[in-house]
Amino acid sequence: MMKTSIYGLTFKELTDWLVERGEQKFRAEQVWDWLYKKRITSFDQMKNVNKSCITLLDEHFFIKTLTEEIVQESSDGTMKFLFKLADGNLIETVLMRFNYGLSVCVTTQVGCNIGCSFCASGLLTKSRDLTAGEIVEQIMHVQMHLDKRAKEERVSHIVVIGIGEPLDNFDNVMNFLYVVNEDRGLNIGARHITVSTSGLAHKIYDFADTDIQVNLAVSIHAPNNDLRTRIMKINRAFPLEKLMPSIKYYLQKRNRRITYEYIMLHDVNDKEEHARELSTLLADHRHLAYVNLIPYNSVDEHDQYRRSETATIQKFHETLKKRGIASGVRWEQGADIDAACGQLRSKQMKKAE
Numbered sequence: 481m482m483k484t485s486i487y488g489l490t491f492k493e494l495t496d497w498l499v500e501r502g503e504q505k506f507r508a509e510q511v512w513d514w515l516y517k518k519r520i521t522s523f524d525q526m527k528n529v530n531k532s533c534i535t536l537l538d539e540h541f542f543i544k545t546l547t548e549e550i551v552q553e554s555s556d557g558t559m560k561f562l563f564k565l566a567d568g569n570l571i572e573t574v575l576m577r578f579n580y581g582l583s584v585c586v587t588t589q590v591g592c593n594i595g596c597s598f599c600a601s602g603l604l605t606k607s608r609d610l611t612a613g614e615i616v617e618q619i620m621h622v623q624m625h626l627d628k629r630a631k632e633e634r635v636s637h638i639v640v641i642g643i644g645e646p647l648d649n650f651d652n653v654m655n656f657l658y659v660v661n662e663d664r665g666l667n668i669g670a671r672h673i674t675v676s677t678s679g680l681a682h683k684i685y686d687f688a689d690t691d692i693q694v695n696l697a698v699s700i701h702a703p704n705n706d707l708r709t710r711i712m713k714i715n716r717a718f719p720l721e722k723l724m725p726s727i728k729y730y731l732q733k734r735n736r737r738i739t740y741e742y743i744m745l746h747d748v749n750d751k752e753e754h755a756r757e758l759s760t761l762l763a764d765h766r767h768l769a770y771v772n773l774i775p776y777n778s779v780d781e782h783d784q785y786r787r788s789e790t791a792t793i794q795k796f797h798e799t800l801k802k803r804g805i806a807s808g809v810r811w812e813q814g815a816d817i818d819a820a821c822g823q824l825r826s827k828q829m830k831k832a833e
């Protein structure tokens with residue numbers, strides 16, 4: 481019998497699982513309270529749960545599967561965790577501090593198969609998907625780390641923007657979202673959660689059809705197919721004429737603002753004409769579009785790229801603004817601790833080679 485992580489089960493799944501085995505319904509409430517409110521780390525700490533139920537849970541589930549390998553804290557309070565999974569693979573999780581709360585960036589796959597030409601994660605092809613439990617545990621681990629500091633800080637936001645393509649691990653990511661959103665658990669509001677995709681159009685339709693109102697971000701990075709294919713080879717499979725209709729479908733169903741991520745690469749996609757072309761691409765839903773301009777973080781292996789000049793980024797932003805498209809610049813946090821996507825992990829992997 482294979483044990484799995486209990487964090488991977490939604491409240492309903494755990495209730496059904498317990499009831500099928502002759503336990504009463506309220507046991508699931510007790511177990512969830514111990515797991516997510518009291519945040520215990522072994523089943524025998526569940527004081528009001530009967531022994532037979534504890535044995536049953538212990539036989540089938542793990543609570544902790546991640547081992548903390550490295551924690552780095554930056555001068556701005558950003559924290560980066562490197563975890564070892566039960567099978568020895570390494571993943572990373574980042575905690576960022578904003579004026580609106582604490583946001584955790586989670587990893588969804590070990591590596592990534594999309595292979596964007598600017599990304600450190602894409603250098604390492606995917607070796608497997610993370611389970612829902614492993615994704616939830618990243619949040620739990622960070623929250624427990626905060627609990628130890630006795631400042632009563634709470635993870636209030638989640639960005640699914642770490643290593644991996646979340647929509648390529650759809651079911652596990654959905655279970656993760658349901659677990660963290662559940663009000664008797666961590667109770668992180670759907671509107672405080674953002675999922676970022678490289679643009680798997682067929683999965684954007686599925687995502688729009690789910691019943692959880694989390695935010696969507698699309699990594700657009702270029703305003704036309706030629707350039708986008710150069711930067712992200714996934715554009716061959718899902719060119720703009722496939723991607724944009726899936727986004728329109730999402731907007732029709734949700735009527736929620738969508739974020740477009742745009743990595744600023746010097747002399748590649750940062751010219752005035754690109755800003756104009758981008759504003760045309762988004763014109764028909766400009767009231768629901770927000771462009772996040774991301775200064776490129778250099779990755780040793782991608783020496784063909786450089787970060788755009790600050791003045792160029794500013795000009796790009798102004799051009800979008802003049803054409804009615806809202807945008808902002810996302811200056812990275814934790815620059816002194818390799819907090820960009822995949823960087824800590826790829827350094828560790830290199831050391832290990």
Ligand code: SAH
Nearest residue numbers: 599641644645676677678699741776777821
């Ligand atoms: N796979 C999903 C989500 C994770 S990657 C997606 O592509 O949307 C998400 C983001 O990581 C990219 O959009 C980009 O914002 C950021 N990123 C990756 N490599 C980067 C780099 N070298 N510099 C700055 N940001 C980077």
Ligand code: SF4
Nearest residue numbers: 592594596599602678
């Ligand atoms: Fe994968 Fe996202 Fe990196 Fe592209 S940017 S390689 S989709 S993690």
